[in-house]
Amino acid sequence: MAAPICLTLLSRSYCHLCHDMEVALVPLAGEFGVDVEVLDVDADESLVAQYDELVPVLLHQGRELCHYHLDTALVRAYLAGLAAKV
Numbered sequence: 001m002a003a004p005i006c007l008t009l010l011s012r013s014y015c016h017l018c019h020d021m022e023v024a025l026v027p028l029a030g031e032f033g034v035d036v037e038v039l040d041v042d043a044d045e046s047l048v049a050q051y052d053e054l055v056p057v058l059l060h061q062g063r064e065l066c067h068y069h070l071d072t073a074l075v076r077a078y079l080a081g082l083a084a085k086v
Contacts, residue, residue, distance in 0.1 A: 005034040005082060007065070010041045010057040017068060018056040024070040025058070032079040 009025065011018035022038060029036050041047045041055050051057050054067040058075065060082075065075050 005032070005060070005079070007034055007036050008059040009036055009038045010047060010051050010055050010059065011038050012041055012055055015055060021056040021058065021070045024072070028070075028072060028075060028079070031076075032083065034079060 007025070007029070009018070009022055011022065022036070025036050028034075039047070041051055041057075051067075057067040058065045058070065060078070065071070065078060
């Protein structure tokens, strides 16, 4: 059995775009049965150095899928492609 897919959302507590992306991910995550891990970018200096001005950032295994706003069509196509490989 394959491990569940986990997307990582780099976020900030005071960022309205971050909250918007997290909420927008809920139906998409449910549709594909994926987990979403939300990480506070400010808790890790290396994440701040890499993603500071880009948050929110949605990643899968380190690959950036989108930032600022959820690209639903792109993420849906990406997840469908992963599902097809299983």
